[in-house]
Amino acid sequence: MKYLFILSILTTFVFAKINVAVSIIPQKTFVEKIGGNKVNVVAIVKPGDSPHTYEPKPSDMIQISKTEVYFPIKIDFENVWLDKFANQNKNMKFSEMTDGINFLTMKKHTHHNHKDEHNHVGEKSHIIKIKPDPHTWISPLNVKIMAKNIYYTLSKIDPTNQSYYKKNYKNFLDEINTTDNKIRELLFEIENNSKFMVFHPAWGYFARDYALVQLKVEAEGKEPKPKELIKIIEKAKKENIKAIFTQKEFSTKSAQTIADSLNIKVLKETPLAQNWSENLIKMANAIANSNLEN
Numbered sequence: 001m002k003y004l005f006i007l008s009i010l011t012t013f014v015f016a017k018i019n020v021a022v023s024i025i026p027q028k029t030f031v032e033k034i035g036g037n038k039v040n041v042v043a044i045v046k047p048g049d050s051p052h053t054y055e056p057k058p059s060d061m062i063q064i065s066k067t068e069v070y071f072p073i074k075i076d077f078e079n080v081w082l083d084k085f086a087n088q089n090k091n092m093k094f095s096e097m098t099d100g101i102n103f104l105t106m107k108k109h110t111h112h113n114h115k116d117e118h119n120h121v122g123e124k125s126h127i128i129k130i131k132p133d134p135h136t137w138i139s140p141l142n143v144k145i146m147a148k149n150i151y152y153t154l155s156k157i158d159p160t161n162q163s164y165y166k167k168n169y170k171n172f173l174d175e176i177n178t179t180d181n182k183i184r185e186l187l188f189e190i191e192n193n194s195k196f197m198v199f200h201p202a203w204g205y206f207a208r209d210y211a212l213v214q215l216k217v218e219a220e221g222k223e224p225k226p227k228e229l230i231k232i233i234e235k236a237k238k239e240n241i242k243a244i245f246t247q248k249e250f251s252t253k254s255a256q257t258i259a260d261s262l263n264i265k266v267l268k269e270t271p272l273a274q275n276w277s278e279n280l281i282k283m284a285n286a287i288a289n290s291n292l293e294n
């Protein structure tokens with residue numbers, strides 16, 4: 001009996017997996033590709049939730065308290081929550097997954113109504129702030145850098161299994177290259193700078209990598225106002241847009257309005273799918289089809 005007990009402690013120790021936490025589901029896919037059966041990965045933002053506004057639940061905090069390493073990805077909810085996570089688990093290491101990535105920028109518009117002392121609305125000021133585009137994982141080029149960061153971090157935490165991680169890292173690089181080649185094949189026939197319209201601008205790096213232009217419907221994470229909507233519809237008409245991509249993480253009534261008034265399709269494509277490779281190929285296929293239709 002005593003012997004069995006010691007044996008079970010030993011096996012738990014020898015076969016213990018590294019507990020990893022990440023922000024979004026595609027990151028979980030990346031860490032599992034390299035960590036294989038040596039890691040146990042939890043994504044904090046659950047399917048259907050937006051990583052821009054997510055508020056972790058008590059169950060997420062319990063996961064954090066069991067985590068050895070957290071891979072942030074510079075997505076909005078982390079600005080508020082990483083400090084809280086660090087407080088929850090003082091032993092947890094942080095390893096930034098986007099280290100070495102060249103960030104694109106996004107324009108962030110804010111409107112401010114000035115009021116005078118009688119509370120009359122006066123001039124409106126329009127402020128444009130530039131912020132880094134956080135949707136980095138949607139680019140095979142960027143994911144190669146992420147893969148390298150994951151490989152280094154896991155090898156540092158668990159040097160005994162370095163050769164295992166290295167083999168998986170190499171295999172994942174092959175998969176990324178295959179994905180990239182398939183996307184290029186699919187987009188081969190469409191012209192450079194072909195445009196696609198998305199509700200939420202999550203595909204900026206994809207557009208950069210494949211010489212496409214992303215047009216967005218959403219303004220600051222919100223449905224556009226009627227006036228803005230008219231402008232967007234006019235733009236879509238002028239650009240001869242054939243499809244609008246929306247995602248389940250957001251309410252997309254305005255995308256439907258545009259689509260209805262132009263008699264074009266609304267396609268659901270999330271940038272947060274678990275099967276990262278298949279998802280990007282699906283998006284490339286949809287863009288190619290909507291641009292070739294006439």
Ligand code: ZN
Pocket residue numbers: 052135200201202
């Ligand atoms: Zn987003």
